[in-house]
Amino acid sequence: MSAPAPPRSRPLPDTSPPGPPTRRRTLDWRVRFAALSLIWGFSFLLIKVGTGGYAPFQVTFGRLLSGTAVLAVAMAVRRERPPRSVRIWGHLFVAAFLLNALPFSLFAYAELTIPSTLAGICNATSPLWGMALSLVALSEDRPTRRRVAGLGLGFIGVLTVLGAWQGFSGLDTTGTAMALLASLSYPVGWIYVRRTLAGTGTSTLTLTGSQLLLATMQLALVVPAFTTAPGHFPLIPTLAVVALGALGTGLAVLLQYGLVDEVGPTTAQMVTYFIPVIATAAGVTLLGEPLSWNTPVGALVVLAGAALTQSRARGSTGASRRITGAGRVSRN
Numbered sequence: 001m002s003a004p005a006p007p008r009s010r011p012l013p014d015t016s017p018p019g020p021p022t023r024r025r026t027l028d029w030r031v032r033f034a035a036l037s038l039i040w041g042f043s044f045l046l047i048k049v050g051t052g053g054y055a056p057f058q059v060t061f062g063r064l065l066s067g068t069a070v071l072a073v074a075m076a077v078r079r080e081r082p083p084r085s086v087r088i089w090g091h092l093f094v095a096a097f098l099l100n101a102l103p104f105s106l107f108a109y110a111e112l113t114i115p116s117t118l119a120g121i122c123n124a125t126s127p128l129w130g131m132a133l134s135l136v137a138l139s140e141d142r143p144t145r146r147r148v149a150g151l152g153l154g155f156i157g158v159l160t161v162l163g164a165w166q167g168f169s170g171l172d173t174t175g176t177a178m179a180l181l182a183s184l185s186y187p188v189g190w191i192y193v194r195r196t197l198a199g200t201g202t203s204t205l206t207l208t209g210s211q212l213l214l215a216t217m218q219l220a221l222v223v224p225a226f227t228t229a230p231g232h233f234p235l236i237p238t239l240a241v242v243a244l245g246a247l248g249t250g251l252a253v254l255l256q257y258g259l260v261d262e263v264g265p266t267t268a269q270m271v272t273y274f275i276p277v278i279a280t281a282a283g284v285t286l287l288g289e290p291l292s293w294n295t296p297v298g299a300l301v302v303l304a305g306a307a308l309t310q311s312r313a314r315g316s317t318g319a320s321r322r323i324t325g326a327g328r329v330s331r332n
Contacts (some may be wrong), residue, residue: 029262036255037271041278043248044116044123044242045286047108055227056108059244061219065106066245067253068216069210074254080206092195092211093218094156098189100215113175115289120279121161121299124306127272128154130187131309157301163294173195193211208253226285273303313323 015037050059058132074080083089111119131151158180162171197207259268 018078019104029259032255032259033268033271036252036259037278039247039252039255040271041120041275042282043244044107044111044120044279045282046248047119048111048116048283048287049240050066050237050244052109053234054230054241056112057105057219057223057227058230059108059241060101061216061223062241063245063249064100064212064216064219064237066242067249068212068245070203070246070250071212071253074250075209078205080203080209082210083200083202083206085200088197088200088202088207089210089214091193092207093214094284095189095193095197096211096215097218099187100212101218103182103185104215105219105222106178106185110175110178110182114179115171115283115293116287117175117283117289117291118161118171119179120276120283121295121302122158122176123183123279124185124276124299124302125135125154125158126182126186127306128158128302129184129307130190133187134189141211147309150305152305153308154302154305155300157303157305160294160298162298163292191278199301204257212249255301273307276303297321 047059050062054062083092107119107123110122130152131147162176200207256268256271259271280296280299282293284291
């Protein structure tokens with residue numbers, strides 16, 4: 001589960017010394033793609049483990065703090081400076097709430113009562129919400145029969161996962177609603193970012209690092225008000241929270257932008273379709289979470305619908321594809 005971020009307004013600066021026109025990557029993009037899929041896929045397991053020792057808001061705060069630290073180091077290495085515009089900081093404050101503080105907290109609370117497998121599958125509905133919202137909020141996104149069919153198919157998949165025909169399979173309604181609301185928060189944030197921060201002339205790394213800093217500050221105000229300080233720091237939950245932030249919110253963002261640079265947003269966003277598969281495998285194998293037939297079947301239907309909503313006719317500018325690719329590829 002990623003740290004969703006604003007779309008790229010200009011390429012990240014190349015800090016390599018003068019040399020050949022193209023810089024050779026240390027690792028093949030397929031290896032980095034697989035690593036990103038695993039990191040975000042395991043994020044839901046890490047949330048579940050973290051909430052075993054800490055309150056949900058504390059898990060979110062620790063996650064944001066660790067992720068911000070990683071991006072702060074990256075900004076220092078690349079000599080990136082925070083934005084100077086008050087207007088940009090104001091928009092980043094809203095984006096930090098919609099793309100980080102709110103969905104991260106909702107997923108943490110949701111996993112108190114639902115399996116991590118279900119949370120990972122709910123996260124895969126973000127492209128469906130994004131497509132539905134873009135038709136209303138973004139005038140350049142025109143509906144096509146294929147995309148509308150994908151939207152309908154995706155929500156049929158959601159109902160299948162939830163076992164709607166048998167009273168939602170005994171799932172906790174509140175927890176499931178929180179996970180779905182978290183997945184809805186991402187495209188709302190992407191649309192906001194697209195309308196307010198595109199074309200600012202500020203690098204994506206700077207915007208994302210600053211956004212995570214603001215989200216961390218938001219949680220720093222919330223945590224003391226709604227939780228009590230932990231009496232001790234259990235090892236496994238603590239490591240899970242640190243890994244969730246450093247890997248799933250920090251390193252994953254850097255991997256994501258590298259992939260977008262090298263293979264483009266269309267290929268990079270395909271990581272979205274591996275996340276629920278990995279989250280399900282991790283939850284069942286490592287946490288022993290139950291799995292009924294409708295969960296994997298419904299997940300496949302959700303992914304098929306999400307894929308259709310992302311398809312476009314040739315010649316399209318692909319603006320919405322860029323916002324989905326850069327913002328979430330959500331993730332988480």
